[in-house]
Amino acid sequence: xxxxxxxxxxxxxxxxxxxxxxxxxxxxxxxxxxxxxxxxxxxxxxxxxxxxxxxxxxxxxxxxxxxxxxxxxxxxxxxxxxxxxxxxx
Numbered sequence: 001x002x003x004x005x006x007x008x009x010x011x012x013x014x015x016x017x018x019x020x021x022x023x024x025x026x027x028x029x030x031x032x033x034x035x036x037x038x039x040x041x042x043x044x045x046x047x048x049x050x051x052x053x054x055x056x057x058x059x060x061x062x063x064x065x066x067x068x069x070x071x072x073x074x075x076x077x078x079x080x081x082x083x084x085x086x087x088x089x
Contacts, residue, residue: 013043018054 007028013035014023024037027046035045 011043013037013045014048014051015045016048016051016053018050021051021053023051023053 007030009026009028011024012027012029012031014025014027015021015035016023022037024043029044029046031044031046033045034042036042
């Protein structure tokens with residue numbers, strides 16, 4: 001392998017702004033910002049808009065779309081084309 005081609009792997013502090021949660025994770029992401037963590041050490045600092053702490057899929061706060069309503073609405077709009085050859089009773 002060629003030397004000096006791999007990015008530096010280090011601990012990076014990620015901050016989810018939506019949930020106001022911090023994560024200390026190993027990463028190769030480059031940033032000039034730093035912040036002091038709970039353990040007293042200073043780490044590179046990156047802000048996030050969404051993470052597993054705030055994403056609706058992971059928090060269980062996602063909305064379910066009514067599929068039956070969509071199928072019924074489709075049948076109302078286009079059902080006449082599918083029932084042309086059938087007798088209406």
